[in-house]
Amino acid sequence: MSNLWKVSADKFVNDKETIMRMGNVYQIANGYMGYRGTLDEFGPDELVGITIAGIFDRVGDSWREPVNAPNGGYTSVAVDGKEVSALTTPIKEHSQTLYLENALFERTTQYEASGKILTVSSTRFLSAAVPNLGVIKYSIVTDKAASVKIKTGIDCNIWDLNGKHLVDLQLEKNNDALLVHAVTNELGKKVAAVETIAIDFGKHNHSIEANKNLHIIELDTEAGKTYTFYKYFSVVTENDKVDSVKDAAAKIVEDAKAVGYENNLAAHNRQWKTKWEYCDVIIDGDEEAQQALRYSIFQLLIVAPVNGSANSIPARALSGQVYKGAIFWDTEMFMFPFFLYTYPEKAVELMRYRIKTLDGARRKAKTESVGFEGAFYAWESQDDGDDACTYFNIGDPNTGRDLRTHFRDKQVHISGDVAIAMWEYFKLTGDDSLLLEGGAEVILECARFYFSYAYFNKNKNQYEILDVIGPDEYHERVNNNAFTNMVAKATFEIANAVVHHFKQHYPAALDTLVKKINIGNELPLFVEAEKLLYIPQPNNEKVIEQFDTYFKLKDIGIKELKAKMIHPNEYLGAGQGLAVPTKVIKQADVVMMLNMFKDRYSKDIKKANWEYYEPRTEHGSSLSACAYAMVATEFGNLDFAYDYFLRTAKIDIEAKYKVYVGTIFMGGSHPAANGGAWMTAVFGFAGVQATATHVNINPRLYKKWNQLTFNLIYKGDRFAITITQSTVEVVAAASNKTSHTFIIAGKSISVEAAKKITESIA
């Protein structure tokens, strides 16, 4: 397999930081859980982590964060009585590979131990077919006969950022299976991890040592002979809604063992084949871009929620407990589009997560500040939709004090981001079942929130959205942030459109909903608000002011600003941050708006704002570069767009990101940037934009690229798109139910099922 389908290393670098970063790069996941790319013999100090999606815990006053499961993938080996580990044993050779095709992690290490060479190989995957299941094939071979002791089982020493989340651990063995049962500290949710092995050599014992539940396998190896066994491990939590988490976990490994390694792998591979059929993007002529983009897509695919889970994707995905495992606006704005255009059965789970947490958003609206109406979605959302974001969310290294930030109470655009995604789902899938099952309620409650948050300016006869933070978090508590106001306006538009759609198609459902949430009197107000909500307009230079008075701020270069820093980790925002009184912004804000609402603004305006804001943007967020890249494609600055595309796409494969803010560890993967990379390729360079009625394709392929190939799903029908420098080819799947309109470089074409159309472009 070409290196465009894998990531590999041929040596082991024994330092903590590299181990941490490689743990991110080589992680595997299956939506239910993630498993960091650490070696079999590693423990919590090397940040081994099996992070479970959708289950959270809090210890004392510390941050609430996702629960890491006991590590059923643990194995260590001793040769002639001496335990072997990559941390302490001389290594003759080491290689490790992550296979993108099917999310397989493989490692082979030759240890020089007791004057002999022990080769350890393992292959691990988290089943894409059985969400709770992990499978490992583990082999050893010694170059000389040796006395070998293998310890394999479940390591209950868990890497936790903020406290010990699993308590009341019970470690036991039942028949062939090792079992661990625990409950979460805060809510007492049951968690079970079970492991069993299929093995045909050695003498076996059971032992519980140093908080590990272990099979002890002793054998005298023959020189050169390979000894292989298979591990099946499972994690089940109370969220899985089973009668007994322990029995369910045991059953899963029992079944997996019965089926055998190859069959488990085959089932897993079948799932992965589909994923790539839906989602791959092929860039011909640019291997660097190809690998980075594919790796980015891979990162999204491994964390796509399990069907029916109503889970979403945290900002650091399943790479650990970083950022509290919380779901931010990142998911709707940067990940959701990828799934919506390629894999809507995953997109719908992201939306179901917001429906599931609507009550949390209502609670937040009622209790935040003076209390508001409707749904104010959490800035950092966990299982229940309550906000995990703290009011003092950043430490100041200059004073050692925690800084009051307003991410939680003022970043109100989150509700509109949710409403917009909800409506996009309907527009692009044509499927209004999501609206009926709660999506419409979400949208109306978001509009209601904005109405209660907005103020009316009688002098100017307009609604205004005051005291917010836009995407540029360096400027807190601003008025009429262009991005936020536009998102709020869109929310009113969508609420009004939902009402219209329901009136036409589901009058009874509308009636029920209106009564349920008692919103009848407010609906006319949403119509007024859509009309009278103030949207900052371009000035004479076509530049839109990011918020009221932004143009009055000090215009200072980013370098000049940073030269004033006292501590390298000091935060530039919050009350007295260095950027606050200046025009320096953290990330795309107006430009993000121009990208989100690209239909509403001319190329000229996009260019003017891009040129105004880009030099003032610190790109202090991994979300920033791709927004600038996408807008740059629209007005033809493709070199810049390409540069920022690569920067975005390579973030996780290169793993050179900053991992500490103050004293807070924030290392982990960047699924939003991964989504941004995909968007830049498909929305940016390929110029794809689907609407309720058609799909636009306005390619502006980068000069280096011969051909860009990808698949799309639109209103449930599938298309393969191939773009060259001179042509656009659209192939409709034979199974498509109907024809769809494509507007290719301005030309409207109806594409019927099984039809292939090819258009020349200038």
Place this chain on the structure above:
Amino acid sequence: MSNLWKVSADKFVNDKETIMRMGNVYQIANGYMGYRGTLDEFGPDELVGITIAGIFDRVGDSWREPVNAPNGGYTSVAVDGKEVSALTTPIKEHSQTLYLENALFERTTQYEASGKILTVSSTRFLSAAVPNLGVIKYSIVTDKAASVKIKTGIDCNIWDLNGKHLVDLQLEKNNDALLVHAVTNELGKKVAAVETIAIDFGKHNHSIEANKNLHIIELDTEAGKTYTFYKYFSVVTENDKVDSVKDAAAKIVEDAKAVGYENNLAAHNRQWKTKWEYCDVIIDGDEEAQQALRYSIFQLLIVAPVNGSANSIPARALSGQVYKGAIFWDTEMFMFPFFLYTYPEKAVELMRYRIKTLDGARRKAKTESVGFEGAFYAWESQDDGDDACTYFNIGDPNTGRDLRTHFRDKQVHISGDVAIAMWEYFKLTGDDSLLLEGGAEVILECARFYFSYAYFNKNKNQYEILDVIGPDEYHERVNNNAFTNMVAKATFEIANAVVHHFKQHYPAALDTLVKKINIGNELPLFVEAEKLLYIPQPNNEKVIEQFDTYFKLKDIGIKELKAKMIHPNEYLGAGQGLAVPTKVIKQADVVMMLNMFKDRYSKDIKKANWEYYEPRTEHGSSLSACAYAMVATEFGNLDFAYDYFLRTAKIDIEAKYKVYVGTIFMGGSHPAANGGAWMTAVFGFAGVQATATHVNINPRLYKKWNQLTFNLIYKGDRFAITITQSTVEVVAAASNKTSHTFIIAGKSISVEAAKKITESIA
């Protein structure tokens, strides 16, 4: 004269800090200028300052501040060739006295110089009859015959806080007069200082030395003989609207010299006799309180603006350039009432100052933030009404950075404070000429400002005042500050009342005004706003929330909070100050409102709020204690009221205040606290409150006090009030034009001219 009419010291303490503090305690002033209580031979290092009212200058980017005049009071003496100074010469005896009766500063010092004893005596006053004039009687005597050289004239070495404000200095002698002419750095305003002496001994020469314009007087003294001469010095600026500042200044000293010392003093004393007749308060039974209160009144009298000047009183009066010589809300809220009740010809100047600076307030409204309508008075107002307050007004000793504060852009209650004072003037004097000469325009423009600043909350059907700072400056950018909202509501009420009054009495003037400022369409909106402006109401515990969400802040003790300070001068407010996330407040805010609007709240509510907020108040402003004291008298906590009354009244006489905030010098007098002391005595303990229709007297005399005697002027008629523990006596002046209603402890009495009434009280 009893020590209740003077402040004196019988030794000289030779350290910089004491010299600075004594400079404040012993200062004299006459409204036109202040002269710090420094010795004749002192210079800028000892903070000699002749601060002129109403003329300001700015150097470069430094703070704009008042101009200090060249020191025409300078005299030094050399004995047998050796110059004598309190800083370097051994002192045998020293005494200095400030006479409160007529603002005379007197010093006598016996120096041991060249084996002889030189006694220097001087008496200085700034004429209360001729504002530009200063007069000094200076005497020497030696115990043995000595060769003495006196240098006397104008010292042009000026103490300036922020830069050299007087440039192009010309020093010359013309006939007997020494002349200095200069212009201000920024606006080139002409300033002249002239000095002449009346002397009948010695040999005379003219000399310019070390930037001093001097008479050199040489004589051989006879032992024991007193040699006395008289200095007449003047300051005239372009603001005085004379043809030639130099000629005018020369004429003033020429005239003064012609009149002679005793006649000048007599004219001065006549003025002072009237001042005390109007304004003295006599506390029988408490000399400590008597002295402190009289000194406070003295401080107000010396800085009362010159009639016709349209000047106001800065926060540090005329004691130097501190606080930029700026006029704050302090003047209207804490000084104006004293003048209004005792000396309205001074009160009217304070109001004329606001009329004069209305255009500045309009400019500020237009340019601050997004721009507003109407008049937004400057937080720190100087000659033109533009705001001298900087956006980064406080230095942070922890980081060395300037902190962004919002005093300038968000402390919007200032406009209402002005409007309220303007209306009070009319209510209590019955004189509506001030309204006609611009006061009505000020009031309408202030209402217009609030209307443009306010937002309408459609969900709650109310106007709200968002994003402000109330008097408690530790909490910036708050919504619906109770104080501010009430002040805004009062402004709407007053605007509506002005319109009503003009409609009845001056329809043509109203018509002209409405047209001039094009406000016709807005008048009905002010009526709506008066009705629908949200005023925070008492909760179940009768406590009014200081602003939206105040009750959600952390409840931490002041000591506990201060224990967290890293630097003793660190500011507790601004973006990330320690008090910001807590309930700790800088000064009275809700309690201040309850005091200002005492008619609108019950005793119960006053008590509940007082008890809630007092323990949470740091009293970090000299304005705080008296507000708490006044409210405490209303619900009977007289011990507390007395304690805080004394604290307020003694601030300047004791001079123990903090003089540095960070690196910024803020030493000087506290006329607002002085006014607060008077208010606490008269409004608090005597329970005086005048309305448009009558004067209330509800005494609650402190137990220690036998009798409290003071004078009031109401609707132009004068009354002497004497309150004992059991009686209230009101004596109406014989010259009163009409009878007035007094409501004494609830009993309504009509008091005719020349009549004396005595009422028993419980």
